[in-house]
Amino acid sequence: LEIAKNKIVxxxxxxxxxxxxxQFQDNGATIQDELEKALFKLTTEKTRIVxxxxxxxxxxxxxxxxxxxxASRLVPAEFxxxxxxxxxQDIAVVAAYQVNPEFDVQRSAVxxxxxxxIWNRPSRSPLLRRYCQHVKATLDVEQMNEAAQLxxxxxxxxxxxxxxxxxxxxxxxxxxxxARVEREGEEVRFSIRAQxxxxxxxxxxxxxxxxxxxxxxxxxxxxxxxxxxTPGLARPTAPAKGLVxxxxxxxxxxxxxxxxx
Amino acid sequence: LEIAKNKIVxxxxxxxxxxxxxQFQDNGATIQDELEKALFKLTTEKTRIVxxxxxxxxxxxxxxxxxxxxASRLVPAEFxxxxxxxxxQDIAVVAAYQVNPEFDVQRSAVxxxxxxxIWNRPSRSPLLRRYCQHVKATLDVEQMNEAAQLxxxxxxxxxxxxxxxxxxxxxxxxxxxxARVEREGEEVRFSIRAQxxxxxxxxxxxxxxxxxxxxxxxxxxxxxxxxxxTPGLARPTAPAKGLVxxxxxxxxxxxxxxxxx
Numbered sequence: 429l430e431i432a433k434n435k436i437v438x439x440x441x442x443x444x445x446x447x448x449x450x451q452f453q454d455n456g457a458t459i460q461d462e463l464e465k466a467l468f469k470l471t472t473e474k475t476r477i478v479x480x481x482x483x484x485x486x487x488x489x490x491x492x493x494x495x496x497x498x499a500s501r502l503v504p505a506e507f508x509x510x511x512x513x514x515x516x517q518d519i520a521v522v523a524a525y526q527v528n529p530e531f532d533v534q535r536s537a538v539x540x541x542x543x544x545x546i547w548n549r550p551s552r553s554p555l556l557r558r559y560c561q562h563v564k565a566t567l568d569v570e571q572m573n574e575a576a577q578l579x580x581x582x583x584x585x586x587x588x589x590x591x592x593x594x595x596x597x598x599x600x601x602x603x604x605x606x607a608r609v610e611r612e613g614e615e616v617r618f619s620i621r622a623q624x625x626x627x628x629x630x631x632x633x634x635x636x637x638x639x640x641x642x643x644x645x646x647x648x649x650x651x652x653x654x655x656x657x658t659p660g661l662a663r664p665t666a667p668a669k670g671l672v673x674x675x676x677x678x679x680x681x682x683x684x685x686x687x688x689x
Numbered sequence: 690l691e692i693a694k695n696k697i698v699x700x701x702x703x704x705x706x707x708x709x710x711x712q713f714q715d716n717g718a719t720i721q722d723e724l725e726k727a728l729f730k731l732t733t734e735k736t737r738i739v740x741x742x743x744x745x746x747x748x749x750x751x752x753x754x755x756x757x758x759x760a761s762r763l764v765p766a767e768f769x770x771x772x773x774x775x776x777x778q779d780i781a782v783v784a785a786y787q788v789n790p791e792f793d794v795q796r797s798a799v800x801x802x803x804x805x806x807i808w809n810r811p812s813r814s815p816l817l818r819r820y821c822q823h824v825k826a827t828l829d830v831e832q833m834n835e836a837a838q839l840x841x842x843x844x845x846x847x848x849x850x851x852x853x854x855x856x857x858x859x860x861x862x863x864x865x866x867x868a869r870v871e872r873e874g875e876e877v878r879f880s881i882r883a884q885x886x887x888x889x890x891x892x893x894x895x896x897x898x899x900x901x902x903x904x905x906x907x908x909x910x911x912x913x914x915x916x917x918x919t920p921g922l923a924r925p926t927a928p929a930k931g932l933v934x935x936x937x938x939x940x941x942x943x944x945x946x947x948x949x950x
Contacts, residue, residue: 443815488816508812518815551769554704554779555749555820555933672816 433497436504437525437533437682438463438511440492443518445558445669450483450492459483459519463494466514470507471500480533480676481540484628486668488559491522491675493682495533527685533676539605540625541674544618544634544666553614560615561670567616567641573609575640575650576618579633580604585626586657593627594659602626609637616641619674630671632662694758697765698786698794698943699724699772701753704779706819706930711744711753720744720780724755727775731768732761741794741937742801745889747929749820752783752802752936754943756794788946794937800866801886802935805879805895805927809872821876822931828877828902834870836901836911837879840894841865846887848914848922854888855920863887870898877902880935891932893923 440463448456460477467475480493502510507524515521547553547560548567579585586600594600603623610617618634636653639645653661678685701724709717721738728736741754763771768785776782808814808821809828840846847861855861864884871878879895897914900906914922939946 441812441815443818490816512812517813517818520813520815522810522812549783551702551773551783552778552781554702554781555751557704557778559816 431499433499435495435527435529435531436498436507437493437495437527437531437685438507439522439524439682440494441490441520441522442488442492443558444483444486444488446518447485449485449487450479450481450489459489459492460494462515462519463511466511467496467498469514470510471498471502473498473500478533480537481625481673483671483673484668487671487673488669489673492673493533493537493676495527495531497529523682525682525685527682531685536678537624537676538679539621539623539677541619541621541677542625542630543672543674544620544630545670545672546616546618546634546638547614548611548616549614556615558669559672561667563616563638563642565642567611567638568643569609569611569616569641571643571647572616572618572637572641575637575647576607576609576620576633578647578651578654579620580607583654584657585629585654586659587653587661588629588632589626589659590628591659597626600626600657602629607633609641621677628665631666631668632664634670635664635666636662638666692760694760696756696788696790696792697759697768698754698756698788698792698946699768700783700785700943701755702751702781702783703749703753704819705744705747705749707779708746710746710748711740711742711750720750720753721755723776723780724772727772728757728759730775731771732759732763734759734761739794741798742886742934744932744934745929748932748934749930750934753934754794754798754937756788756792758790784943786943786947788943792946797939798885798937799940800882800884800938802880802882802938803886803891804933804935805881805891806931806933807877807879807895807899808875809877810875814875817876819930820933822928824877824899824903826903828872828899829904830870830872830877830902832904832908833877833879833898833902836898836908837868837870837881837894839908839912839915840881841868844915845918846890846915847918847920849890849893850887850920851889852920858887861887861918863890868894870902882938889926892927892929893925895931896925896927897923899927 475496477496504524508521545560736757738757765785769782806821867882
């Protein structure tokens, strides 16, 4: 006799500072570890969770989406507070939904949104030190935004990955829907929405855009990097701490995917 | 022969999480300690610094203003990066100016601005956990803002201090210029500008305003607290971590106070 299991989806927020990224690893604590441990404490089930977006070491999330199967009698609304009780303070479950088993947090997603934050004044910011890269010289945000528009569209972004990453991905073509660089006081924010991302794509893109913003490189140079389709050209890889996974988008609100159950 | 000393003023930002407040204490590290240690390392002078606003244990600052006398040959513009080199990552010097010896960071100030941040949704925020109080139930921000207007003016705020604080201040009358409660997404922000503040005034005010926002108390009850002028009535004292000293205002820009030197 098989026990019926439900597919549960969670929206998770975390401060990635003290973690080796989202996905399970041998050499350090990950968000996945902590979530699976908390699920075990709450439900006594050993479950494997799947995340919509693999965030790297030190990268944060406001809206990571994860799923797992559970035979627990808990209703979805009981998961957030139940898991938060066992989770460390730097991870929290914002919402939970029951979905069809066919719903796939990765494949059902239509786009992901990332934000990269830069603290842009001569002196560092103690209050934002965990969440922003510090760039001392004033960035030309208009130039950066103009260059950012060049990576919007369905494009071969081979120059925005490393040689190593190039060898593990099937294709370096990605569909970027929107990219924007804007200033809010002493903060410069780079937001980008794409169907999916290549490894380190956002951090290599903003690393290059910062060079444009500092006048070390013109928009034409940025265009050349894109056109040469050569791994390693877009650099440096900006520090992880400035990056946050803001949202994963699906065709319907997550609460609608239980309809056919 | 006396060595000529210059009066230097610094604008300081800090994350107060790991400090026992601004002012020197026997039982733990303070912002003043760290600044004096860094000044000694930079200038080899043992100096005593004075702060414009005493922030409590765990309270943050974006614009604390401090002053000290120095015989150093450094020009003011050399202090921020010089001190940041020796300061821990949770304290930074944003700017430095030379001023007349008559300029007094406390007495020359015309007003101080504080901000209190509340994270207002059922689940906690890992990303803002050091900088916001968490209130799970939805706050009625309009009611809170209406009540906040009652503490604007030149008023006897005796109900907003403790019995102990009452006994150490000369008067409980304070001049509050502006108070505002507003929502920005899942965050509720209370900003208040006054000539000066009583001990714990901001945290007791927002503690009471939260009770109004939760419907545990009406605006009339809030008014009664104010009118009864009895220490301890306005409570609870909201947690320190939500509070930040935003700015200290002077009649002229700080850069103008060296004119007569």
